[in-house]
Amino acid sequence: MRPVLSVEETLRLEDLIEKEGTSKAALMEYAGEFLASVAMKAHPHHAVVLVGFGNNGGDGWVAADILSQKGVTVDVVSPIEPNEIKSPIARHVARRTAGRDVNVVVGPSRDELVEILAPADIVVDAILGTGFSGAVRAPFSIWIPTLNEMDMMVVSADVPSGLNAETGEVEGPCVQATYTATMLAPKIGLYSGEGPEFAGDILCGELYDRLDEVIDDVEHAADIVEPADLIEYFPELPAHVNKYSRGSVLVVAGSSAYPGAAIMAAKAAARAGAGYVTVATPDPCANLIRMALPSIPVVGIPADTRGAFGAAAGSAVRVLAGKFDCVLCGPGMTTAAGGMQVVTELLKSDVPLVLDADALNCMSRLAIGGIDTTPDVYRREAPLILTPHYRELSRLVGGEPVEDLGTAIDAAQRLLWAAGSDNMVVVAKGPRTAIVGVERVLLPKSGPASLATAGSGDVLAGIIAGNVAVSHGEVDRWEMQCAYSVAVHSFTGHIAAAAMGERSVIATDLIDAIGDAMGVVEEEALKDAGIELGA
Ligand SMILES: NC(=O)C1=CN([C@@H]2O[C@H](COP(=O)(O)OP(=O)(O)OC[C@H]3O[C@@H](n4cnc5c(N)ncnc54)[C@H](OP(=O)(O)O)[C@@H]3O)[C@@H](O)[C@H]2O)[C@@H](O)CC1
Ligand SMILES: Nc1ncnc2c1ncn2[C@@H]1O[C@H](COP(=O)(O)OP(=O)(O)O)[C@@H](O)[C@H]1O
Numbered sequence: 001m002r003p004v005l006s007v008e009e010t011l012r013l014e015d016l017i018e019k020e021g022t023s024k025a026a027l028m029e030y031a032g033e034f035l036a037s038v039a040m041k042a043h044p045h046h047a048v049v050l051v052g053f054g055n056n057g058g059d060g061w062v063a064a065d066i067l068s069q070k071g072v073t074v075d076v077v078s079p080i081e082p083n084e085i086k087s088p089i090a091r092h093v094a095r096r097t098a099g100r101d102v103n104v105v106v107g108p109s110r111d112e113l114v115e116i117l118a119p120a121d122i123v124v125d126a127i128l129g130t131g132f133s134g135a136v137r138a139p140f141s142i143w144i145p146t147l148n149e150m151d152m153m154v155v156s157a158d159v160p161s162g163l164n165a166e167t168g169e170v171e172g173p174c175v176q177a178t179y180t181a182t183m184l185a186p187k188i189g190l191y192s193g194e195g196p197e198f199a200g201d202i203l204c205g206e207l208y209d210r211l212d213e214v215i216d217d218v219e220h221a222a223d224i225v226e227p228a229d230l231i232e233y234f235p236e237l238p239a240h241v242n243k244y245s246r247g248s249v250l251v252v253a254g255s256s257a258y259p260g261a262a263i264m265a266a267k268a269a270a271r272a273g274a275g276y277v278t279v280a281t282p283d284p285c286a287n288l289i290r291m292a293l294p295s296i297p298v299v300g301i302p303a304d305t306r307g308a309f310g311a312a313a314g315s316a317v318r319v320l321a322g323k324f325d326c327v328l329c330g331p332g333m334t335t336a337a338g339g340m341q342v343v344t345e346l347l348k349s350d351v352p353l354v355l356d357a358d359a360l361n362c363m364s365r366l367a368i369g370g371i372d373t374t375p376d377v378y379r380r381e382a383p384l385i386l387t388p389h390y391r392e393l394s395r396l397v398g399g400e401p402v403e404d405l406g407t408a409i410d411a412a413q414r415l416l417w418a419a420g421s422d423n424m425v426v427v428a429k430g431p432r433t434a435i436v437g438v439e440r441v442l443l444p445k446s447g448p449a450s451l452a453t454a455g456s457g458d459v460l461a462g463i464i465a466g467n468v469a470v471s472h473g474e475v476d477r478w479e480m481q482c483a484y485s486v487a488v489h490s491f492t493g494h495i496a497a498a499a500m501g502e503r504s505v506i507a508t509d510l511i512d513a514i515g516d517a518m519g520v521v522e523e524e525a526l527k528d529a530g531i532e533l534g535a
């Protein structure tokens with residue numbers, strides 16, 4: 001697991017490290033060394049280092065000095081003279097570097113900057129870091145577009161300049177980095193909002209040799225799930241299993257309008273490894289689903305006049321639910337009155353429950369006014385996994401905007417805290433999906449944009465339900481099992497894109513790739529853990 005920090009958490013960590021005897025000035029030296037080492041990977045002959053007014057600039061001044069000592073021709077471009085820099089530690093390293101073998105240019109015009117950049121084979125961007133917010137002001141508002149237009153190899157210090165390290169927002173120009181050399185721990189803004197578009201490859205410099213001992217003394221905005229972390233979470237398939245002991249899933253889904261959602265979710269649960277999957281669906285679409293899924297039993301449930309769950313559906317579904325290891329409810333169900341009753345009844349049951357799609361929309365209707373006014377809606381003894389995309393999540397918290405990873409994590413945490421339940425997990429789905437539990441936020445591997453296709457969420461919900469059923473109710477493992485499921489779903493996106501072309505992927509392609517995707521996740525995990533396949 002690799003921690004990701006907010007700006008405040010980073011500042012707290014710096015203070016802690018200082019208390020342990022390593023000053024911020026020393027950290028700046030290490031940050032500069034790391035930055036130079038990343039730049040050196042490109043074997044440059046000529047580097048331009050763009051520095052700002054603050055400590056991010058300080059990192060750049062140190063890197064410039066080190067690069068020149070390694071024989072690289074270095075130009076440092078600064079908005080002010082080293083003596084005028086306000087931060088004492090940045091001023092110190094700037095004056096030191098300026099007295100050495102680098103060429104310092106202060107306040108160039110746009111044309112002069114173009115001339116300075118043109119002969120360089122790498123640019124170090126140390127203009128703005130965690131102290132930046134808002135829209136970039138002059139002269140950087142001129143420097144940054146000039147740099148981006150020249151399409152050069154760029155290493156950004158800590159974060160690309162112009163990116164808000166906390167939110168991932170970009171309000172004006174922002175450096176398009178090839179690499180981001182981030183210090184101590186990646187900042188959450190690199191993964192949120194527009195962060196992924198600007199950061200390039202993210203490399204982290206630990207800077208402090210006892211980082212492992214102190215990093216858990218500050219909170220983590222999130223933890224990146226690395227391949228080896230998943231090693232204990234592969235669904236097992238011992239020789240003595242039978243179809244029931246492999247895990248059973250009831251998929252409560254579909255309507256005459258949306259039978260496909262039930263088909264995809266059920267098939268995905270079976271492909272993910274559940275031994276016995278059953279669909280409970282409104283009577284009028286039961287036959288169609290039976291024809292599409294010959295290997296899966298389909299139970300017809302009383303319907304309303306529009307082919308959605310009817311008035312008697314709630315009690316019928318609840319009786320059925322007790323027989324399964326996991327119930328997935330929601331895909332294609334609509335939010336008609338019968339569906340609302342189904343959700344209400346399932347919440348009262350003691351079976352692990354995954355709520356997706358329309359079941360979540362039913363939840364937001366049940367908790368009118370948002371979670372704060374009716375937190376009891378979410379309270380239940382048995383575990384609850386919610387899988388909302390941003391719009392569904394926004395509805396669940398009463399309409400507050402959810403637009404990026406940061407706001408999604410905040411909204412998911414509000415749901416958890418208001419519900420006050422320690423057996424709830426929110427899988428906040430988006431371009432970067434976060435798994436938000438009571439004690440931690442996990443960032444599993446993210447998939448390609450080809451996952452943004454109708455029905456893709458139904459497939460993920462099926463994969464999650466399949467894995468929950470196979471795990472037989474070990475609640476403390478569920479967050480990681482959701483992380484495993486999201487990783488599998490991400491790889492289905494890659495595999496399907498390779499087979500069909502990234503623009504042509506449809507949700508049913510993802511289902512066919514689940515088996516191979518589980519194989520890839522396992523292979524990567526073993527490789528990351530240093531375990532040789534076949535050994
Ligand atoms: N974390 C760590 O352990 C370590 C951190 N270190 C490094 O320190 C960095 C943080 O340094 P920092 O706090 O000095 O802030 P930084 O990013 O240089 O920006 C401040 C400057 O930006 C300016 N500015 C602000 N908004 C602006 C705007 N809209 N448009 C234009 N300008 C704007 C602001 O101007 P002011 O508002 O004061 O006029 C001020 O001058 C961090 O990212 C990392 O690289 C390492 O050295 C050591 C280990
Ligand atoms: N741009 C993207 N990059 C990667 N994954 C994405 C992107 N957009 C959406 N996804 C993923 O695709 C899935 C879409 O789910 P959802 O919106 O519920 O689809 P549906 O309701 O049509 O089934 C989620 O798992 C989400 O994380």
Ligand SMILES: [K+]
Pocket residue numbers: 056125126127128129156157158159160161
């Ligand atoms: K920067």
